Amino acid sequence: MSDIKINMTINGQAVETTADPRTLLIHFLREDQNLTGPHIGCDTSHCGACTVDMNGKSVKSCTVFVGQANGADIVTIEGIAEADGTLHALQEAFRQNHGLQCGFCTPGMITRAYRLLQENPNPTEEEIRYGISGNLCRCTGYQNIVKSIQIAAEELSHKEAAE
Amino acid sequence: MNDQTPISREERIEKLQGLGCSRKRVEDARFTQGKGNYIDDLKLPGMLFGDFVRSPYGHARIKSINPEAALAVPGVLAVITAEELKPLALHYMPTLAGDVQAVLADEKVLFQNQEVAFVVATDRYAAADGVELVEVDYEPLPVINDAFKAMDEDAPLLREDIKDKMEGAHGPRKHHNHIFFWEEGDKDGTEKALDDADVVVEELITYQRVHPCPLETCGCVASMDKINGKLTLWGTFQAPHAVRTVASLITNIAEHNIRVISPDIGGGFGNKVGVYPGYICATVASIVTGKPVKWVEDRIENLSSTAFARDYHMTGKIAATKDGKITGLWAHVLADHGAFDACADPTKFPAGFFHIVTGSYDIPVAYVGVDGVYTNKAPGGVAYRCSFRVTEAAYLIERMIDILARKLDMDPAELRIKNFIKKEQFPYQSALGWEYDSGDYHTAMEKAMTTVDYKALRVEQTENRAAFDRGETRSLMGVGVAFFTEIVGAGPVKNCDILGLGMFDSCEIRIHPTGSAIARLGTISQGQGHATTFAQILASEIGIPAEDITLEEGDTDTAPYGLGTYGSRSTPVAGAATAMAGRKIRAKAQMIAAYLLEVHEGDLEWDVDRFQIKGNPEAHKTMKEIAFASYNQAIPGLEPGLEAVSYYDPPNMTYPFGAYICVVDVDVDTGVIDVRRFYALDDCGTRINPMIIEGQVHGGLTEALAIVMGQEISYDEIGNIKGATLMDFFLPTAVETPNWETGHTTTPSPHHPIGAKGVGESPNVGGVPALSNAVHDAFAHKGLTHTQMPHDHWRVWKVAQKLGLTD
Numbered sequence A: 001m002s003d004i005k006i007n008m009t010i011n012g013q014a015v016e017t018t019a020d021p022r023t024l025l026i027h028f029l030r031e032d033q034n035l036t037g038p039h040i041g042c043d044t045s046h047c048g049a050c051t052v053d054m055n056g057k058s059v060k061s062c063t064v065f066v067g068q069a070n071g072a073d074i075v076t077i078e079g080i081a082e083a084d085g086t087l088h089a090l091q092e093a094f095r096q097n098h099g100l101q102c103g104f105c106t107p108g109m110i111t112r113a114y115r116l117l118q119e120n121p122n123p124t125e126e127e128i129r130y131g132i133s134g135n136l137c138r139c140t141g142y143q144n145i146v147k148s149i150q151i152a153a154e155e156l157s158h159k160e161a162a163e
Numbered sequence B: 001m002n003d004q005t006p007i008s009r010e011e012r013i014e015k016l017q018g019l020g021c022s023r024k025r026v027e028d029a030r031f032t033q034g035k036g037n038y039i040d041d042l043k044l045p046g047m048l049f050g051d052f053v054r055s056p057y058g059h060a061r062i063k064s065i066n067p068e069a070a071l072a073v074p075g076v077l078a079v080i081t082a083e084e085l086k087p088l089a090l091h092y093m094p095t096l097a098g099d100v101q102a103v104l105a106d107e108k109v110l111f112q113n114q115e116v117a118f119v120v121a122t123d124r125y126a127a128a129d130g131v132e133l134v135e136v137d138y139e140p141l142p143v144i145n146d147a148f149k150a151m152d153e154d155a156p157l158l159r160e161d162i163k164d165k166m167e168g169a170h171g172p173r174k175h176h177n178h179i180f181f182w183e184e185g186d187k188d189g190t191e192k193a194l195d196d197a198d199v200v201v202e203e204l205i206t207y208q209r210v211h212p213c214p215l216e217t218c219g220c221v222a223s224m225d226k227i228n229g230k231l232t233l234w235g236t237f238q239a240p241h242a243v244r245t246v247a248s249l250i251t252n253i254a255e256h257n258i259r260v261i262s263p264d265i266g267g268g269f270g271n272k273v274g275v276y277p278g279y280i281c282a283t284v285a286s287i288v289t290g291k292p293v294k295w296v297e298d299r300i301e302n303l304s305s306t307a308f309a310r311d312y313h314m315t316g317k318i319a320a321t322k323d324g325k326i327t328g329l330w331a332h333v334l335a336d337h338g339a340f341d342a343c344a345d346p347t348k349f350p351a352g353f354f355h356i357v358t359g360s361y362d363i364p365v366a367y368v369g370v371d372g373v374y375t376n377k378a379p380g381g382v383a384y385r386c387s388f389r390v391t392e393a394a395y396l397i398e399r400m401i402d403i404l405a406r407k408l409d410m411d412p413a414e415l416r417i418k419n420f421i422k423k424e425q426f427p428y429q430s431a432l433g434w435e436y437d438s439g440d441y442h443t444a445m446e447k448a449m450t451t452v453d454y455k456a457l458r459v460e461q462t463e464n465r466a467a468f469d470r471g472e473t474r475s476l477m478g479v480g481v482a483f484f485t486e487i488v489g490a491g492p493v494k495n496c497d498i499l500g501l502g503m504f505d506s507c508e509i510r511i512h513p514t515g516s517a518i519a520r521l522g523t524i525s526q527g528q529g530h531a532t533t534f535a536q537i538l539a540s541e542i543g544i545p546a547e548d549i550t551l552e553e554g555d556t557d558t559a560p561y562g563l564g565t566y567g568s569r570s571t572p573v574a575g576a577a578t579a580m581a582g583r584k585i586r587a588k589a590q591m592i593a594a595y596l597l598e599v600h601e602g603d604l605e606w607d608v609d610r611f612q613i614k615g616n617p618e619a620h621k622t623m624k625e626i627a628f629a630s631y632n633q634a635i636p637g638l639e640p641g642l643e644a645v646s647y648y649d650p651p652n653m654t655y656p657f658g659a660y661i662c663v664v665d666v667d668v669d670t671g672v673i674d675v676r677r678f679y680a681l682d683d684c685g686t687r688i689n690p691m692i693i694e695g696q697v698h699g700g701l702t703e704a705l706a707i708v709m710g711q712e713i714s715y716d717e718i719g720n721i722k723g724a725t726l727m728d729f730f731l732p733t734a735v736e737t738p739n740w741e742t743g744h745t746t747t748p749s750p751h752h753p754i755g756a757k758g759v760g761e762s763p764n765v766g767g768v769p770a771l772s773n774a775v776h777d778a779f780a781h782k783g784l785t786h787t788q789m790p791h792d793h794w795r796v797w798k799v800a801q802k803l804g805l806t807d
């Protein structure tokens, strides 16, 4: 099949290119765009390592064809910190609270939590656990991930209140 | 160069961020921003991709392979089969266990998803297209999926390649599907103890086949530079130096022309210790094409072809007096190793350290025998988050103790305490030949029982049982107790080697003129945070702040030789090498300081970050000053510079231990188990970084939960693997995972330079029996002795139904 035109916004930058229509979004991001933050951990849409933000929703980018993302606004882990390099509250909280070990699930996990905290800025522990249940971690047992998200949520609401 | 403002001793200690502090991890800045560098992130100019054609059959003869249609796919460059590898003598490779394994199937396939051909293409999509189009004609053969039938007289012959080789790597083979028989202990004495005992319990306990399943699968990039003759191999290797040596031995490329690099690794848990066909095929493909070749397995390939764990069928017998003193332990294991013996055990121990099976108990006489057999299953047999076969041993003894307690009508905690090795018995010589270094089991158990208020739990359970019988609840409460002793830190070169490579480890340190440093190790982190913790060990040893020490691992061109990271050996072995190399630095620094202060070395004492004159702390030289002097002053009798290297051969293993107690509520109508509480007390000797230790315990317990509550790699009768995707293979999400409570006691290892023992594996080793015992305990009063794991909802419901508890 011949290549199709691709237009999308990735981490605030307009991207215009072409791609083989069967390319999965995760491969497009990792291999064409060199955004290797999102990872691949399974073949069945279970692990969430590939999670990116697409039009304000968390999606598993291994389950989206690049063409389906045409016109979309995509945010990956690389676009979560502020432009001046200041880390997002989630990134900071994961570091401070040992919310990661091997780091392989981390980009997907933070990107998911980034959306979760916009959907529900003050989640209970149970809501956090449910909210990240599409993202698997083999190292941490989730305990410190949940804690990191709780602390980031507090941090963000303080920030909001201050503004 | 003198420090500007004098700071207090406490501040100086604080500044080091050394041993015992919860230093934040230096790795995390990259990982939280998506800037990790994992194998699949590596992209080289002109890089090709390889992908495997795999067998759909569990056992079949290959009649023909036709690559034509595949080669016609645009982008497909080559299809490699065993025929192409034969002239290079690369169609088989040695395994870590002294067997050989087919790199690409040679005339027949022995397990489903075995590697049959390797398609090389310009991108991964073209490679996948090529894989679909390679035509392979198979003739199916009868399958052995049950280890108990492997040695039947009429069992089909699996390994034609070694059918005449009746002397195996570990002694004689007694059947064509037999691999080895290994035994240890006093057989006659143990049988006599069983004959003479007041009470004997016997049980067949199976630890099902599972898989380490790190979130990142295995993979590599091989790049042969034809101009300078150098092969560079990047990959998910838990033991990069061992890979280099093996690669050199099997390819005949001189070892100095091979560079092996382990980049960031997305979890290992034993999965990434072995050498897999993908590494060899990518290397061959790179040699043939002159281009870099990447191979990264997908999840199905990972679960079905690289590195299973366990699959041990263990029969245990315990002899005891009627008041509960254990007088003997007998065990036999039927070990299912799959189609090739690719176990990752030290060479002399084909069943790993299974003979730690006497556990934490003072058992006067014991015997174990292990038979390894071939079946039509994937090869492997790795230490999935445990030291070699230690979790199997701990599961057997801890289940058997509970069964004995039930038979004697004793409380399982009380029975354990009664038989514990006492503090004053250490170093303790076990009946099966190990010398336990240190322990204080009574204190640990007492602390755990007090923390959870064990007595109150038993009272509550009695009430729950009465309420259940009155029909007021459909939920049964179970209390699980486990007390484990691990054996880690392989190991002393005198008895531990892999393929003849002694299992020492190493550290090389260079202090820079301005007083910062770089340390290189033979190990490799897969999430354990080595860059953080090893710098802490060094900071305390040499008085340079941890943040001023760069830690580097995983590049065989720069790191000193070491055997890698698995079996919880990094802290016990490489951690010790780090401390010892630090001490060499300090010894030279002392000579330099003596010269600078114009005193005799003996007049100096070490204090945090400096040498000072005894009784006159004002007269001192800091490590920073000493470092500078070592580079700019001609000191009589001393070479310039400040560097050291240590190769550490541990005198003994280390023996971490722990007391785990958990409480579950089992819904008898659905089989759903709720882990209400889990308390894990670990004693891993000196604690380097409490934050990281806790994190390791959380993760290991979650893996234990996965194994107990649902993980199983099983095969049907015609050899199909059932459930090799994350759809079927159970990995708990945040919803199923409870909050873990942790605690500790500290009993340093007497032979380790800083007294550390290692912790990474303990929670898996102790967590499995604790959780399984809790499930059994819930039904014990209704007559359940033992039921095989995993305790998933269906199986638990079946148990309840069999006991007549369901509606």
Ligand code: FES
Residues within 6 Å of the ligand: A039, A040, A041, A042, A043, A044, A045, A046, A047, A048, A049, A050, A051, A060, A061, A062, A063
């Ligand atoms: S790679 Fe596993 S869900 Fe996308």
Ligand code: FES
Residues within 6 Å of the ligand: A099, A100, A101, A102, A103, A104, A105, A106, A136, A137, A138, A139, A140, B215, B266, B267, B527
């Ligand atoms: S940190 Fe390793 S998978 Fe989550």
